[in-house]
Amino acid sequence: MARTAGSHSDITGPRVREAALKLFAAGGYAAVSMRAIAAEVGVQAGALYNYTPDKQTLLFDLMESHMTELLSAVKDDPTQPADARLKAFVAFHIRFHHARPDAVFIAYMELRNLTPENFAHIEGLRRTYEDGLEQILRDGVASGVFNVSDTKIATLAIIAMLTGVNTWFRSGGRLSLDQITAQYSEMVHRAVT
Template structure:
């Protein structure tokens, strides 16, 4: 099938992903058709198949891209004290996710719509991210500065708490993102010491 006149794969491909991200976040994966995505991009529905074989692959690609960006952006410096590493993790997690609310929403709420194989691949990426925080917690326990009886549960609880900022925080509200981050750091610090 010929490409629509004036379209370019390096422009239209990202537009397809952006439109799918927006529409999946607004209406949910199951409710969004390929026709709706095509209409948002301004192409014929059939043209989408030049960029993705199907809607499932598009969903998986969005989630995988988000997780890979998260893993690439997050860094841990084991030479720092565990408290400092944890503080940096808290600030990073809140900032990174705040800048990507649609991707975060989809990464958590649309897991149920992945095929078994795609789910396993996304879960493996999520586990890699979680293990970074768990390593910080284990190192803090080993150093005697954190008191955590189960580092896996603490890891999941901290990530859930930090990710929850996206559900209620609004720029221009009572507190700035920096003030919220400072308060969340205080809560996390007290939870592990």
């Protein structure tokens, strides 16, 4: 099928991803058709297959890109005290995810729609991220700064708590993102000490 006049792969490809991200976040993966994505982009449905082989691949690519970006951006300095590292992790997690609400929603809510192979890959990336936080907690326990009986459960609880900010926080509300981050940092610190 011929490309729509004026479309360019370096422009249309990213627009396909942006449209899919927006539509999957708003209506859910199962409810969004390739035709709906094409309409959002302004191309014929058949043209989408120049950019992705199918909707599953598109979902996987969005999730993998999000997780890869997350893993590339997170930093930890093991030479620092565990409590400072935990504070830095809390601030990073809240800010990174706040800037990407649609990607976060898809990364958490659409896992069930991945094929088993794609699910395993994304879960592996998620585990890598979780392992970073768990190492901070383990180091804190080892140095006597933290008192956590099960670092894996604490890790999952902290990540769930921090990710939850995306569901309710709105800019312009009673508290700024900096104030929310400071309060969450204090709550997390109290939970592990």
